[in-house]
Amino acid sequence: MLTSFSKATFASLLGLLTLAACSSTPQPKFQQELFETGASPYARNFNSNTTDTCEAARRALLSQGYLTTMTRTDTVDGTKNFQPSGDTHVVVEFHVVCTPGEEASDTSIVYVNAVQNGFALKKSDTSASVGLSVLGSLSLPIRSNSDAMVKISSETIPSGKFYDRFFGLVDHYLQTVVRTQAVPTNRIESRLLPVPVEAPALAPVAAMPDAIGKAASVEPASGTRVVP
Template sequence: MSWIRDRSTVWPLARLGLAGLLGLSGLLAGCGSGVKAFPLQEKFGSTATYSRLFDATPAQTCEAARRALLSQGYIINTARADLVEGQKSFQPEAESHLQMVIRVVCAPENASGSISLGFVTALQDSYALKKSNNSASLGVGAIGSVSLPFTSGNDSMVKVSSETIASDAFYDSFFDLVKRYLVGDEPTDQAP
């Protein structure tokens, strides 16, 4: 195999060396991948949107959050001393459906546990109606193909988006409602 030793007949890419081959293969792979790149979505900025301090134990805070969700028509999926999760469905249009899931995590903020920090996240999933119609055709040997008017429709809801709610006003109103239920739990000084 003397042709391999002859440098004038070696394929030009072999002269580029390993680094050149890797760079070229990376360039070719990037051209055909078709993967869309999105800018970084998270900034880790203010904590005021998703959390608040409460002058109550974590269990009291989560109980107030549970009552706040129940008062707004949420179905409670999980209710523990440190976690509450509820969901509610909405139908803003005939062919659209929204589902909101709110999760509250209650953590102690001081050593005695008399002050807690409530972390809240709301996730909204959007669904749209997907319609599909199927018609049948029948092949008959002597006549040929005949289309018959048998149709079947399969309508289904398809998830089209999922988004974490980032509105300060939304969370402010939720935290205000939680505070109202915490105030309602405190004993009053008035005698009956």
Template sequence: MRLSHALPAGLLALTLSACGGKAADSTLLRESFDSGDTYSRTVPGTPAQACEAARRTLLSQGYAIARADADAVEGNKNFQPRDDAHEQLVLRISCAARGDEALVFISAVQDRYALKKSPTSASVGVGALGSVSLPFGSNDDSLVKVASSTVQDADFYRRFFARLQQYLPAAKAGTPEPVPPVPAPQTPVPEPRPAAPLPPAAAPAAMPTATLPEPAPAEAVPAVDHAAEAADVPTPPADTPTPLN
């Protein structure tokens, strides 16, 4: 009796340990943050130039761009492997500064859709039973997401970054350099102008010289012979008194 009771307990413990081992080996617990660079690369240039190169890389491979910013790019591409199946690949890229270079992160998610058929029913009113739902002849087909997983293929990301390097020079040349801010205009201080040279002093005008009339030539005055006059005048006698006027 004791052995029969102990046997189910041992089987239960073995079952639980087996379940715990499977949980430890699940995909979520196997995820590790290693030091690999599968999902990131350091590239030359600024984050805006790196994201512009990523956008051109997606466009060159037929991806539809859903978002394109200076630090993030998102694109998707559709696939139809079978008539009743549909797949979509979504790539999300982020760009961050790393010193004088840019650090590019990428993550690819693969979504799977399947075509599901759902029969359409119609309600028919019956007097005795009320409303009765009967199957309708046609079916509605719709795509339903059946799986979604992150792509972990290292070669897939390696090919993406190799293609990205080809567009970096073009992105760098196409991205305008930031324009330095224009300083506020300042009122220029007028420089002192050199004094204009004075014109040479004009020589004083010569005063007109008054022309004086030449004096008339003096008439010749006959010379008086005082000796003759003295001879003609009689000499009064000494005794004769001089008359008083």
């Protein structure tokens, strides 16, 4: 039969075990997303259309050594390789999406996301034995080393000064690069051409007298009349 002291001790131990069990299983990071409606650190507004803004983003990535691909006018992807040490390798993938702004037609919103992928050098030894029939059961071990880069991590770079510097560089190129301007749509007016007036018919030309017959009636200078 448990005494009052043993019951209190048992309850305390049970509470400590429950607390330890809860603290040993932390909540994953993807379950800690807040999805707030306020300003996003991954987005920025610009006073330019989507084509010019994405072009400025492409130039910003190119100026920092990123290899970019731009299959559409509103999307830019870029990659850059880093080598922190001889056994590790890091690849940063940049994704930029440009959408129309909410306030005016000549504004845009840029959404950016950068993923950091980590790779490590993995060494594996393989061995094999070769039996020589001449020497009986003697076997010689053969070893070979094969090294390969294995992906060990992949994480979105958290918000902070990293994206602030990128947005600042995009704004710099928007201020220095010539922007495209839309062709003004003026109203086209059409008018009917006047109906052409028919020209009056010309009077028939009188027949010219026969030059030969007229010449035959002319008397020669000697006074002799020529009869045809």
